[in-house]
Amino acid sequence: MSTIGFIGLGTMGRPMAANLVKAGHEVKGFDVVSDARDRAVEDGIKVASSAVEAATGVNVLITMLPKGDHVRQALLVADGPLSVLAPGAVVIDSSSIDVPTSRDLHERGVELGIEVLDAPVSGGLAGAQAGTLTFMIGGAAETVEKVRPLFEAMGSRTVLTGGPGSGQVAKAVNQMVFGSSLVALTEAFVIAERLGLAPQKLFDVLSTSSGDCWALHNFCPLPGLVDGSAADNNYAPKFAAALLAKDLGLAATAADSAGVELVVGRGAKDKLDELSIKDGHLDASAVITKVGLK
Structure with a gap:
């Protein structure tokens, strides 16, 4: 058993930290939101009073x-959390963020003798x-x-993508492909509906x-086609539209930095941004409401 610091006990962080507790580790967690801290206690997470305290002694x-x-x-x-970590300590940043920030974190780690991994995730809340x-x-x-047992407690697969920031690149482009596929699906179902092709028949073909x-x-953006879909539950979020919009924004930023013109990806971003203005709390599949089908 080891003691692990965990900063960010929200929708994703809390169950990740809880799985570390289940694996026998002691977790000192912190979140700026008091409700998140209160819920974390229910999972056996020892709540710290600050991010620095969460990092102390781990x-x-x-x-x-x-x-x-x-x-x-x-x-x-x-004087933040990194300042209290001993040389040789490991920082795992599983946030989905922009590549420059991730690389800056790696550089700070080098300065302090701390090993940094950018390790964004796929799989959602489930x-x-x-x-x-x-x-x-x-x-x-x-x-x-060194930290593989921790990854194994929280996930089922690890992919070493390369050097500093490469995990963030992989996450951004993966989300771009997902978002583009999702928007294309919504367009397909709307076209089919308007031309008289039943959703079930289109699903059977696709x-x-x-x-x-x-x-x-x-x-699946329409109800009655896939068991457990958000569409069957009034688009209650399995993966909120606002989160996918954020990820597509990161992909667009990465494309700009790489000198790549996005056509499909930019179109998907625009549709998710449109949905997120008022309904970002809904599931991302609710984007179908922005291509003509109510």
């Missing part, structure tokens, strides 16, 4: 925060709860091996043909 610090700005405010500040997340990891292979994709089976 060899591994994990962060799961909403945006790059939050990572900068939490970690890249003087994966966080079940401990089946996929981690896309940028950093040194030796560091990954699910067994070249149009098949992960989004169809996990985020």
Whole structure:
């Protein structure tokens, strides 16, 4: 058993930290939201009074925060949590953030003698709860091996993507492909509905043909086609539209930095942004309401 610091006990962070507790680790957690701290206690997480306290006396610090700005405010500040970590400690940042911030965190780690991994996840809330997340990891292979038992407690797969920031690149482009597929699906169902093709018939074709994709089976945008879909529950979020919009924004930023013109990805981003203005709390599959079908 080891003691692990955990900053960010929200929708994803709390079940991830809870799975570490179930695996026999002591977790000292912190979140700026008091309700999140209160709920974390129910999972056996020892709540710290600050991010610095959560990092004090631990060899591994994990962060799961909403945006790059939050990572900068939490970690890249003087006298912050990194300042109390001993040389050789490991920081695992599982936030989905912009590549420059991630690389700045790696550079700060080098300055302090701390090993940093950027390790964003795929799998959503269900994966966080079940401990089946996929981690896309940028950093040194030796560091990954040092903390592999922690990844195994929180997920079912780890992919070492390369050097600093590469995990964030992988997450951004993966989400771009997912978001683009989801928007294409919504357009297909709207076209079919307006031209008299029943949704079930289209589903039967897509699910067994070249149009098949992960989004169809996990985020089908119409009710009555896939068991447990958000569409069957008034689009209660399995993966909120605002979160996917944020990820598509990160993909667009990455594309700009790489000098790549987005056509499909930019269109998907625009539709998710449109949905998120008023209904970002809904599931991302509710984007179908923005392509003409109510």
